[in-house]
Amino acid sequence: MIVAAFLINGAEMNKRSREITLGKMHIGGGNPPLIQTMITTPLDNAEKAVDEAQSALDLGCQVVRTAFKNDSEFKGLETLVRNFKGEIIADIHFDYRLALLAIDAGVSGIRFNPGNVGGKERVKEIIEAAKKRPELAVRIGVNGGSLEREILNKYKGVTWEGLVESSLFWADYLESELGYFNFKISAKSSSVPETIAACRKIRESSDAPLHVGITEAGGGKRGIIKSTAGISILLSEGLADTFRVSLTACIEEEIKTANMILKSLGILKNGADIISCPTCGRTHGSVIEYYDRLEKWFDEKKWWMKPPLKVALMGCEVNGPGEAGEADLGIALGKNCALYFEKGEIINKFNNQNEAFEYLLKRILEVW
Ligand code: SF4
Incomplete structure (x- = not known):
């Protein structure tokens, strides 16, 4: 706004x-x-x-x-x-x-x-x-x-x-x-x-x-x-x-x-947006590595020519899903686990962060 x-x-x-x-x-x-x-x-x-x-x-x-x-x-x-x-x-x-x-x-x-x-x-x-x-x-x-x-x-x-x-x-x-x-x-x-x-x-x-x-x-x-x-x-x-x-x-x-x-600037309505946290002392796992993978994956798909979508990548389960409540879907990393959420609502918990990330990519392809 x-x-x-x-x-x-x-x-x-x-x-x-x-x-x-x-x-x-x-x-x-x-x-x-x-x-x-x-x-x-x-x-x-x-x-x-x-x-x-x-x-x-x-x-x-x-x-x-x-x-x-x-x-x-x-x-x-x-x-x-x-x-x-x-x-x-x-x-x-x-x-x-x-x-x-x-x-x-x-x-x-x-x-x-x-x-x-x-x-x-x-x-x-x-x-x-x-x-x-x-x-x-x-x-x-x-x-x-x-x-x-x-x-x-x-x-x-x-x-x-x-x-x-x-x-x-x-x-x-x-x-x-x-x-x-x-x-x-x-x-x-x-x-x-x-x-x-x-x-x-x-x-x-x-x-x-x-x-x-x-x-x-x-x-x-x-x-x-x-x-x-x-x-x-x-x-x-x-x-x-x-x-x-x-x-x-x-x-x-x-x-x-x-x-x-x-x-x-909000002029292009289409395309993917990534919301990802800057990481801090509460971070579990490598947000930076997942971010790099996600951005590369989006670039390969020419994200700017696709429908609008907000994807979140957060470093902790305490603030993650809440702070990224505006995202269509995303993951929040936890201690040896990750939460998958859609529109701020937790849908799934994974005991393996890589699996959570792969699931996120799969869901993006399904809803996009
Ligand atoms: S989402 Fe969690 S890990 Fe990321 S910056 Fe905020 S408090 Fe730190």
Whole structure:
């Protein structure tokens, strides 16, 4: 309840974004935030790129981005668009012609930084081509690594003020001078406070949807925690219409983490939740070991794509079942034994903790 109230308050703090289309999907305007990722297979290996994109979709990602680097990858991009069942965004840097080619190839979206494609006239050419495909979404993608030289000089380096100035300049150009509105904005840096400050400021002046993430966040626990810290705040304030957890890790890790963030904030209603105690001097047996086994087991089953379920793993029978009363089912370890309970009610007692754990897994499969 506290989380729900926090989310509502956060959303109320900010104006709602306008809705735009990305292929068959709708972004912003109160639609649920979409998860994005980026495939790593180069487009000259189109068959493998299709497989990788499809597996991202099958893992619960909604939008897939691919790097489109040169003309020779055009056929590969066409193949990807034709054979992939989801929405593809082409990621472009520096060469405005690649944006035009990507639009020709039939992508659902293009992402480029208007500040590094050769000036307003080039941007105009891209937008005029985009207008002919009303379902195609453009992303103004500004990040710390590709800010215009004048802005870097003005702010003496990468700052959130610079990200905001560049983003709003191009947003205003697209809207006021080109009459184009089917775009979203991203203003990312590898700093959590800078990215949050930039997104908040942009929303004050623009109702374009925001794509968010902490760029170059790293990998492992550090990358996950850094990304979660930033993305959670932006989601809870209603500032993330789409997001990517950018990790130095495989795509599955990115998508799982994205779903974990949504689940933790109460935005994702589906999926399993584990309630497990932190252990203390009353603990009987190895809660940590059972927890690791349970989490691995849930990951293998792609817990985020399954119906909602709360499972508890508690270290003692004194506080265990009671403290985990909200769980659908769980076990509480006792001295050389374990209690199995459902909705806080003890159903079974096992004199072997492993058997209790195996029984828990069996029951999860039966009720899930
Ligand atoms: S459930 Fe029991 S073992 Fe676990 S932290 Fe609470 S009191 Fe300690």
